[in-house]
Amino acid sequence: MNQKNNKFKIILGITLILAIIICSFIVENCNNNKKYTDVNLDSSKLNIFYFNVGQADCTLVTINNKNLLIDAGNKSDGEYIVEFLKEKKLNNIDYFIITHGDMDHRGGAEIILNNYNVGQIFMPEGINEAEDDYQDLKKIANKNNKQLSKVEINDKFDLDKAEFEILSVKNNTSNSANESSIVIKLNYLETSYLFMGDATQDIEKEIKCEKIDILKVGHHGSDSSTSTEFLNRIKPTYAIISAGDNKKYNHRTKDVLQRLKYANIQEDNILITKNQGTIWITSDGINIEIQTKKDINLDGTGQIGQMSIYDICSFFNAIEYIRLAS
Ligand SMILES: [Zn+2]
Numbered sequence: 001m002n003q004k005n006n007k008f009k010i011i012l013g014i015t016l017i018l019a020i021i022i023c024s025f026i027v028e029n030c031n032n033n034k035k036y037t038d039v040n041l042d043s044s045k046l047n048i049f050y051f052n053v054g055q056a057d058c059t060l061v062t063i064n065n066k067n068l069l070i071d072a073g074n075k076s077d078g079e080y081i082v083e084f085l086k087e088k089k090l091n092n093i094d095y096f097i098i099t100h101g102d103m104d105h106r107g108g109a110e111i112i113l114n115n116y117n118v119g120q121i122f123m124p125e126g127i128n129e130a131e132d133d134y135q136d137l138k139k140i141a142n143k144n145n146k147q148l149s150k151v152e153i154n155d156k157f158d159l160d161k162a163e164f165e166i167l168s169v170k171n172n173t174s175n176s177a178n179e180s181s182i183v184i185k186l187n188y189l190e191t192s193y194l195f196m197g198d199a200t201q202d203i204e205k206e207i208k209c210e211k212i213d214i215l216k217v218g219h220h221g222s223d224s225s226t227s228t229e230f231l232n233r234i235k236p237t238y239a240i241i242s243a244g245d246n247k248k249y250n251h252r253t254k255d256v257l258q259r260l261k262y263a264n265i266q267e268d269n270i271l272i273t274k275n276q277g278t279i280w281i282t283s284d285g286i287n288i289e290i291q292t293k294k295d296i297n298l299d300g301t302g303q304i305g306q307m308s309i310y311d312i313c314s315f316f317n318a319i320e321y322i323r324l325a326s
Helices: 002-031 075-087 109-115 128-143 201-206 228-234 254-262 309-325
Strands: 046-050 059-063 066-070 092-097 117-122 156-159 162-168 183-188 191-195 214-216 238-241 270-272 278-283 288-293
Touching: 059 162, 075 109, 092 109, 092 156, 109 117, 109 128, 201 228, 228 254, 254 270
Parallel strands: 066 092, 092 117, 191 214, 214 238, 238 270
Antiparallel strands: 046 059, 046 278, 059 066, 156 162, 162 183, 183 191, 278 288
16 A cells, blocks of 8 residues: 555656646746747848738838738738737837738738737728628727728828838729739839739739839739739839648749749749748848748648647736736
């Protein structure tokens, strides 16, 4: 009997010691809960992150703590976007542009609006096809004491020393949600960047734009966007495609990749989030540097079912919060 008791005590002791070691490890990691330690933002430069959010869109533009977020990925990407922004101490979103109502652009907006200080929120208004999306987001914005606003072509906004301009948007039309997309041109000194949303080739014909440095390719590289005529007019040096694995849409077509190459864009300058991960641009307004970051993966659909250290830490932080509050 005594032997049995001793055995039980030893097992209990070992279990307790292991539990203490595991808890210490978790708490230690929660205190250093940083995933992106090698991303050192030089806020004196323009930084653009074309995030890897799978088959969706989300781009962050930041300069001197002024921030523009273009789209919010799918719903499951939202928490990872918030996590990145918080870790990088980007505490305000000055402008939040939802290019159009499709879920792969607005899905993560709810969690962002619930967690973040957002200045102005823009989205096309009165599009039949996207009316439900618009009303849903309007409710979420209103719940957070925010308004959805519309923009018009030629509207311009300052972002510290950079500025951005609206080149296309369709409000109150029967056009499709994709055709309603807000198209944005960002200028920073001698450099320029075009963000197409899911705008189609018909919209490209209407857009007034000449030479740009970086094209965020329309509609995830789908054949319905990025005509040869358009490429010959805007002559991008780099082309970035945000696309994931989703075969359902057959988006990134060979034809578009061919058109980009025929438009004299070097093969190395065509970057796809599915292959390269998040694409991080820095610029002093004259030179452009490009880094590809596979470790910045904000694609929630690729992370479902995996409990991250972030989730565990949130649990421990919540306990700590309750302890301090009580
Ligand atoms: Zn899309």
